[in-house]
Amino acid sequence: TEQQLASAPELDPLLDLTVLAAGVPDEYSSDVGWGLWLEAQQDYAALVAGSQLVVVEDSDPLIPTNRPEAIVGAIAELLGVTIESSPSGSLGDGQLADVLADHIADTNLPAVGVTFFDDADILESAVAGVRREGDPTPVELTDKFAIGSNAKAMTSTLVATYVEEGVITWDTTVADVFDATVSDIDPSLADVTVRQLLSHTSGLDDELAVVPIEATLDFELPVAEQRASVADITLTRPAHHPAGEYSYSNVAYTLAAAMLEHLTASPWEDLLQTRVFDPLEMDSCGFYAPAS
Numbered sequence: 001t002e003q004q005l006a007s008a009p010e011l012d013p014l015l016d017l018t019v020l021a022a023g024v025p026d027e028y029s030s031d032v033g034w035g036l037w038l039e040a041q042q043d044y045a046a047l048v049a050g051s052q053l054v055v056v057e058d059s060d061p062l063i064p065t066n067r068p069e070a071i072v073g074a075i076a077e078l079l080g081v082t083i084e085s086s087p088s089g090s091l092g093d094g095q096l097a098d099v100l101a102d103h104i105a106d107t108n109l110p111a112v113g114v115t116f117f118d119d120a121d122i123l124e125s126a127v128a129g130v131r132r133e134g135d136p137t138p139v140e141l142t143d144k145f146a147i148g149s150n151a152k153a154m155t156s157t158l159v160a161t162y163v164e165e166g167v168i169t170w171d172t173t174v175a176d177v178f179d180a181t182v183s184d185i186d187p188s189l190a191d192v193t194v195r196q197l198l199s200h201t202s203g204l205d206d207e208l209a210v211v212p213i214e215a216t217l218d219f220e221l222p223v224a225e226q227r228a229s230v231a232d233i234t235l236t237r238p239a240h241h242p243a244g245e246y247s248y249s250n251v252a253y254t255l256a257a258a259m260l261e262h263l264t265a266s267p268w269e270d271l272l273q274t275r276v277f278d279p280l281e282m283d284s285c286g287f288y289a290p291a292s
Contacts, residue, residue, distance in 0.1 A: 203239030
């Protein structure tokens with residue numbers, strides 16, 4: 001509010017700011033309700049160490065996505081500065097590559113690619129930067145970029161195709177699949193379901209990069225056999241958290257892929273190619289790091 005802005009202490013621009021959108025949902029439309037809403041968000045700010053509080057009042061509780069200009073304006077007023085907008089171009093004006101080149105200049109990224117599309121067409125695409133850090137060869141629009149964790153959505157889609165066919169269910173447990181092949185499954189993981197593996201609520205942390213697993217794997221084996229080894233190693237250890245508690249986990253998706261491989265006797269790569277990529281005509285997709 002104006003009163004809060006006027007009485008706010010001078011801010012140190014070198015410190016991080018915690019911006020709270022003090023919006024008011026319909027059920028909090030009264031003065032008492034607004035106070036409860038603001039109090040809850042101030043409690044959250046207290047958890048963020050070394051930050052300063054900026055309060056933005058608005059009728060919309062989704063200020064961070066719907067009203068970013070309100071937040072920027074409040075911060076600017078507190079700091080006593082004027083924010084000047086810079087031209088960012090418009091879709092289809094042919095300036096996207098220049099915008100990306102400016103972005104590359106301000107970051108340590110070797111390259112970046114951006115595509116605008118709707119449900120029918122690609123509207124505009126551009127790339128900027130180099131193929132490899134230290135090499136001046138420019139990146140091209142036809143070059144492939146590794147997409148990392150987007151493969152999780154693809155794996156979930158793959159699992160769903162088998163759920164539709166009744167090969168597996170969302171409530172199939174790791175013990176249902178691996179009980180005959182993995183000895184001594186830890187009781188804390190035996191009842192973990194496919195649903196929990198795919199929603200990061202299995203109780204597993206992300207352990208794929210932890211030395212004990214890497215040291216145990218034989219990287220000369222086919223990748224599907226390596227995934228089976230990850231299952232064997234992981235499932236004999238206790239869970240890191242109670243099942244149902246959120247914890248982002250790559251190894252959980254490795255287990256889900258290993259479950260499908262066990263049930264179908266086919267590698268995850270072949271399953272994804274034939275049941276997701278091919279039907280959707282995703283002809284440019286591949287596996288592992290792009291070619292050097």
